[in-house]
Amino acid sequence: MAFVLVQPTMNQANAVGVEGLPAYDNCFFGSGFLFSQAEDPISMNTVRSGNIVKTIHAEKETFDCFLDQGNLSVIVDVTTYIEIYENIDTREVIETNAIATTCLKDVLTAAVIDCESYDIDSNPVPVGSNCQEPEIPYITHPQEMNTVNKGKIVKTVESQKEVFLCFLGATIKKVEVILFTDVYEDLATQEVLEVQFHSMRCVVLLADQNDDTRDATVETCQFSSIEN
Numbered sequence: 031m032a033f034v035l036v037q038p039t040m041n042q043a044n045a046v047g048v049e050g051l052p053a054y055d056n057c058f059f060g061s062g063f064l065f066s067q068a069e070d071p072i073s074m075n076t077v078r079s080g081n082i083v084k085t086i087h088a089e090k091e092t093f094d095c096f097l098d099q100g101n102l103s104v105i106v107d108v109t110t111y112i113e114i115y116e117n118i119d120t121r122e123v124i125e126t127n128a129i130a131t132t133c134l135k136d137v138l139t140a141a142v143i144d145c146e147s148y149d150i151d152s153n154p155v156p157v158g159s160n161c162q163e164p165e166i167p168y169i170t171h172p173q174e175m176n177t178v179n180k181g182k183i184v185k186t187v188e189s190q191k192e193v194f195l196c197f198l199g200a201t202i203k204k205v206e207v208i209l210f211t212d213v214y215e216d217l218a219t220q221e222v223l224e225v226q227f228h229s230m231r232c233v234v235l236l237a238d239q240n241d242d243t244r245d246a247t248v249e250t251c252q253f254s255s256i257e258n
Contacts (some may be wrong), residue, residue: 038125057245128251161196227256
């Protein structure tokens with residue numbers, strides 16, 4: 031099976047700010063309460079044009095952070111978008127992409143300060159060997175599903191997400207594993223033609239003691255196909 035990994039084009043996000051976004055750091059995940067995220071932060075849809083099927087999976091996360099200038103408290107919204115392009119005729123993955131958007135909001139004035147977007151790197155980053163699933167469920171609605179067709183051929187895309195917290199001394203990272211299941215069927219014969227499994231593994235830096243690296247940054251997203 032042929033597939034193209036995310037291109038490593040992300041600029042290093044650090045404490046001096048990126049693309050004009052005010053510099054911030056010292057973040058707390060979940061608006062001051064651990065895992066107090068949106069109840070259903072995930073969305074996914076699938077479209078087809080000709081023989082190309084595109085699935086886009088998105089998730090929003092919220093952080094409490096502080097601006098470098100004045101140490102002012104801000105809300106940081108981070109959304110990760112994962113795109114998978116597949117050929118419905120050959121049943122191959124032909125390309126994947128991952129991008130992130132970050133928006134800063136002033137708590138006191140309830141105003142949006144600025145937003146940015148960046149391509150997410152596909153190079154591996156260390157997460158150590160002390161990872162664990164949180165006792166409190168981070169996502170209460172981890173599953174999404176869509177179906178498209180071309181003639182009598184139907185493609186169903188189902189996704190499930192699982193989260194792990196990884197501790198490297200004073201550094202805390204969140205590993206997000208999204209498992210995609212593709213089911214190809216023939217409507218004329220009601221036959222399952224093929225079932226495929228793919229995964230996207232993203233690492234988010236939650237907090238560290240390094241002022242050169244910005245908290246609340248998606249460090250990498252790595253795509254892989256799993257043998258069935």
